[in-house]
Amino acid sequence: MRNDYYCVIFSPTSICRRGAVMAASVVGLVLMSAGSAGAHIEVFTDAPVQAGTGPVTLHFMAESESQTVGIVSVKTQLPEGIAPGDVALASGPEGWALTPTADGFELGGPPVAPGVDAEYSVTVALLPADSTELPFKTLQRYADGREDAWIELPSDAAPEPQMPAPVLTVTPAAPGAATPSAPTADETATSGSADTAAPVEASQSTDEESNAGTIALVAGLLVAVAIGAGVWFWRARRSS
Structure with missing residues (x-):
């Protein structure tokens, strides 16, 4: 029973699936936040x-x-x-x-x-x-x-x-x-x-910098989720 439990909870497929769900959730939250701040009014000549x-x-x-x-x-x-x-x-x-x-x-x-x-x-x-x-x-x-x-x-x-x-x-x-x-x-x-x-210094430059920061944040969060999933799987294998 214990081995079966670990097989379900800590199997590579299960961990990868959980990691993908976590990553998707994080990306969604970040992009939603970026979208609300990204919309704006521009003025130019x-x-x-x-x-x-x-x-x-x-x-x-x-x-x-x-x-x-x-x-x-x-x-x-x-x-x-x-x-x-x-x-x-x-x-x-x-x-x-x-x-x-x-x-x-x-x-x-x-x-x-x-x-x-x-x-x-x-x-x-x-x-x-x-x-x-x-x-x-x-x-x-x-x-x-x-x-x-x-x-x-x-x-x-x-x-x-x-x-x-x-x-x-x-x-x-x-x-x-x-x-x-x-x-x-x-x-x-x-x-x-x-x-x-x-x-004139175009106001779009600020938007590009903001978008670049958002992309970097998303990439960092994805890497963190992947590392966390790997550590979880390694510990699970050792304990089993």
Whole structure:
């Protein structure tokens, strides 16, 4: 009876099967966690831009996390130095309209199709001259009332936040450039576009680093499970 028990519990086939189940469970949990943190909102430009220049068109992509309901709106807090009145809608989902708020803008309308990202663009009259990192903290809302707050900024305690705010990186302003106080739309229209400088650091690089870290973590967990199964089998054979 004892030998039969060990044959069932500690046989190589049984151990391998148990190890595979454990590994699959670990991988599933890791990938589920990575997926929830991976979805986000991105902001980028068509060409390199420099602080203190404008007008500049910013493109946003709000990734969908639902396969059953669509995105209905986004509400964005503008970085310091950009006034709500200096932002205009360039393009967006059909039927969506932009409304200025006290500290930014809200863009919304009929829900996009479930599982489809919301892509939209706004034109900013002039970028601040005193900053090269421009965060656009955004609330993303779905047709069922769900709201995702993409408002977290990296810190020493959390260099890769779970709900990161979209951040636009630009090159430093030209020497002597300063952010003027609330230029009017007419002034902005006649000012034209300024020269552009070095490339923008794409926000995708952060995603690639995060994905690489996830893959390394999964590989390490698989190795640990395999080693644990081997040690278990070796001890079982000795005790039998």
